[in-house]
Amino acid sequence: MALQKLQLRPGVNRESTTFANEGGWYESDKVRFRSGFPEKIGGWKQDQGFYQGALPPPAGVYWGVARALWTWVTTTGFNLLGIGSNLKVTVQSSVNGDYYDITPLRETTAAGGATFAATAGSSTLTVTDTAHGAYEGDFVTFSGAVSLGGNITAAVLNTEFRIVTVLSANSYTVTATATASAGDVGNGGAAVVAAYQINTAAEVNIPTVGWGAGGWGGVGTGGTLTGWGVSSGSYAIGLWSFYNYGDYLLMNRRGGPIYMYIPQPAIIPIDRAVVLSSTSPSPYTTDAYCPSVCNIIMVSDASRIVIAMGCNELGTVELDPMLVRWSDQESYATWYPQVTNQAGGYRLSHGSEIIAALQTRQEILIFTDQALYSMQYLGPPYTWGFNIMGDNISIMGQNVVSTANNVVYWMGQDKFYTYSGRIETLPCTLRQYIFGDINTDQSAQFFSSTNEGFNEIWWFYCSANSTTIDRYVIYNYLERIWYYGTMARTAWIDSGLRHFPNAAGYDGKIIYHESGVDDGAVFPAAPIQAYIKSADMSVSDGYNYGFVWRMIPDVTFDGSENAAPEVMFTLTPRRFPGSAYGSDTPEDVISDNNYTSQRNYTVQRFTDQVYPRLRGRHVRLSVSSDTLGTQWQLGVPHFDVRPDGRRG
Numbered sequence: 001m002a003l004q005k006l007q008l009r010p011g012v013n014r015e016s017t018t019f020a021n022e023g024g025w026y027e028s029d030k031v032r033f034r035s036g037f038p039e040k041i042g043g044w045k046q047d048q049g050f051y052q053g054a055l056p057p058p059a060g061v062y063w064g065v066a067r068a069l070w071t072w073v074t075t076t077g078f079n080l081l082g083i084g085s086n087l088k089v090t091v092q093s094s095v096n097g098d099y100y101d102i103t104p105l106r107e108t109t110a111a112g113g114a115t116f117a118a119t120a121g122s123s124t125l126t127v128t129d130t131a132h133g134a135y136e137g138d139f140v141t142f143s144g145a146v147s148l149g150g151n152i153t154a155a156v157l158n159t160e161f162r163i164v165t166v167l168s169a170n171s172y173t174v175t176a177t178a179t180a181s182a183g184d185v186g187n188g189g190a191a192v193v194a195a196y197q198i199n200t201a202a203e204v205n206i207p208t209v210g211w212g213a214g215g216w217g218g219v220g221t222g223g224t225l226t227g228w229g230v231s232s233g234s235y236a237i238g239l240w241s242f243y244n245y246g247d248y249l250l251m252n253r254r255g256g257p258i259y260m261y262i263p264q265p266a267i268i269p270i271d272r273a274v275v276l277s278s279t280s281p282s283p284y285t286t287d288a289y290c291p292s293v294c295n296i297i298m299v300s301d302a303s304r305i306v307i308a309m310g311c312n313e314l315g316t317v318e319l320d321p322m323l324v325r326w327s328d329q330e331s332y333a334t335w336y337p338q339v340t341n342q343a344g345g346y347r348l349s350h351g352s353e354i355i356a357a358l359q360t361r362q363e364i365l366i367f368t369d370q371a372l373y374s375m376q377y378l379g380p381p382y383t384w385g386f387n388i389m390g391d392n393i394s395i396m397g398q399n400v401v402s403t404a405n406n407v408v409y410w411m412g413q414d415k416f417y418t419y420s421g422r423i424e425t426l427p428c429t430l431r432q433y434i435f436g437d438i439n440t441d442q443s444a445q446f447f448s449s450t451n452e453g454f455n456e457i458w459w460f461y462c463s464a465n466s467t468t469i470d471r472y473v474i475y476n477y478l479e480r481i482w483y484y485g486t487m488a489r490t491a492w493i494d495s496g497l498r499h500f501p502n503a504a505g506y507d508g509k510i511i512y513h514e515s516g517v518d519d520g521a522v523f524p525a526a527p528i529q530a531y532i533k534s535a536d537m538s539v540s541d542g543y544n545y546g547f548v549w550r551m552i553p554d555v556t557f558d559g560s561e562n563a564a565p566e567v568m569f570t571l572t573p574r575r576f577p578g579s580a581y582g583s584d585t586p587e588d589v590i591s592d593n594n595y596t597s598q599r600n601y602t603v604q605r606f607t608d609q610v611y612p613r614l615r616g617r618h619v620r621l622s623v624s625s626d627t628l629g630t631q632w633q634l635g636v637p638h639f640d641v642r643p644d645g646r647r648g
Helices: 431-435 440-445
Strands: 025-029 031-034 037-040 044-046 066-073 079-085 089-092 099-101 105-108 115-118 124-128 139-143 160-162 165-168 171-175 193-197 240-245 248-253 258-261 294-299 306-312 319-326 344-347 354-359 364-368 371-379 383-391 401-404 407-411 416-419 423-426 447-451 456-461 471-476 481-486 491-493 502-504 510-513 530-534 544-552 568-574 587-589 614-616 618-625 638-646
Touching: 025 481, 031 471, 031 481, 031 530, 066 240, 066 491, 066 502, 079 240, 079 248, 089 258, 160 171, 240 294, 248 294, 294 319, 294 354, 306 354, 319 354, 319 383, 344 383, 354 401, 401 447, 407 447, 407 456, 447 491, 544 568, 568 614, 614 618
Parallel strands: none
Antiparallel strands: 025 530, 031 037, 044 510, 066 079, 079 089, 089 099, 105 193, 115 124, 124 171, 139 160, 139 193, 165 171, 240 248, 248 258, 294 306, 306 319, 319 344, 354 364, 364 371, 371 383, 401 407, 407 416, 416 423, 447 456, 456 471, 471 481, 491 502, 502 510, 530 618, 544 614, 544 638, 568 587, 568 618
16 A cells, blocks of 8 residues: 555644544644644743832732733833733833832821731731721731831831731731730831722632622622622622823723823832822822723724723713713813713613723724624714624623734634624634533633734633633634644733733743743743644555554654754554544654664654554544654654454
8 A cells, every 4th residue: 555645634623523533633732733734832931020019929020810911112112011910910111121019009098097916926917997998818008107116117017018817897917027026015106007009809700690699789809890680700800901091001900990000211110000080199180070980991093082891970980881981082081071072971782791892993892791883983073983793692701802914803602703894603623622611600711812923813711620721722814723722821912012922820920922942931941742633544444454564754843942852653543433542552653762562763853764563444643742942843744554454
């Protein structure tokens, strides 16, 4: 029998059985396709900046689990990265690459508003502050305190703390950096000021459902406003939206107010973000009608109009999840509509809540839980026009929408969609695999982004048995194919203003993707374990067995940092579609030349052929690598097969 060419269809398909998908790929992890051929994805490296703050995070360079990343460049040339997590807001400065805490404050007490009490032999301090409004895990900074009389000095007290336990509405505990002595009997003095940062949110969503789960206009976990019968924990993880207004950064945590951060000319020292309101100091002062609470913030490229989606109506404080309001042209401070300005508002009608929004080339797309709206700039006197582009659609969460080449892609509740002037279902060869093993209770965590250098849209999500993100799926919009794998990331932004795509991990680190070929998020760097497996391939006439006695591998190692890169080829025989793999001993072609019972062979740059010697009606091919410095791309391997008798 002549050599059989193994030129498989690009992309991974799990919509049928491995037998029905003959001629294609069936499983993958950390492998992409380029020009139709599979290759190991690029590596990543950890950013080497430092956190500059009084209370360093336990690991990494920022506190908490990041849910949003945003890059912008100021007119002075500073390239900045904003990070919104469930605990804090952090900005990375391009001046020195370090990270600074810009978390807004929700309250600052008057002098003497807080007092301390210590117990000898303990580092736990009890703080008394009437109606403090803090949660366990919140952050507070004290100033103006004097020594308690012993080891708890003024320097120990006048710093930032994380609240350990909330004892009551009027007291809580923190942990000092010193152990109290018998002389620590003071209360900190009459000049103590407590500055509370905004309440922290949870790391994972804890949904609560059922009749009366949400109060009538009540406040849920993390400050989320809720309505009758609405889950008070639906966005408990604290989702952020960022948008720069020139040099300034506007930000909003879902269910909270709008904040603004103004970078300093030298970036150091860093000021905190400040809430936009009529009572805030200049330049954060607005009129009395600026939304006090909203779900999503955006700045329109048309005349720099600030848009709040899912916000309170004029003269009220309750959040209307379907209301869109916008400021005057070129003004973040003017929100009251008049004939002399372009401020205004519009309530959407299809759906119960605005879930997501995305600005595209000529329109702003607004996704409710039922419909897609197009918001287009008309100019005075109407300012904006709204059109329903599609009804009875779904969307998984706030951050699952991305755009590439003027086409919008998003993840629905049970399928993927595209929009390019009209809504269409995106054909997916992994649909059954993804939506059959997914934790929709954690859909608020799911997110997507582009990897433009490789023509890819990435979605990250939680598998059915996980409450944290552990999987990704990729759509290559140039080749119109899908592939998938495992990876733990919490946020991603493409490389438009930076050299590499920036991602956030669960360990408080910023990770630069497509940099190197190894996992540089750990030290020392670890190899990336990548593999791809084919569906069953027939090596017989369907009746007789086939005997695979020779294989000619075809693989390149361009881009490898290892002087002797290598991969493993695994051939696994099968008798019938329903039988177990490996009814005969699998033959592995791996990275050594030890002739054991597995008959291992080295496949390196100049390996021309190997002799696997296995029998079956069908064979599955797997290509994998787990060595440092290795980059590879598979070509078109060949099998040499001959008939080998008849069985069952």
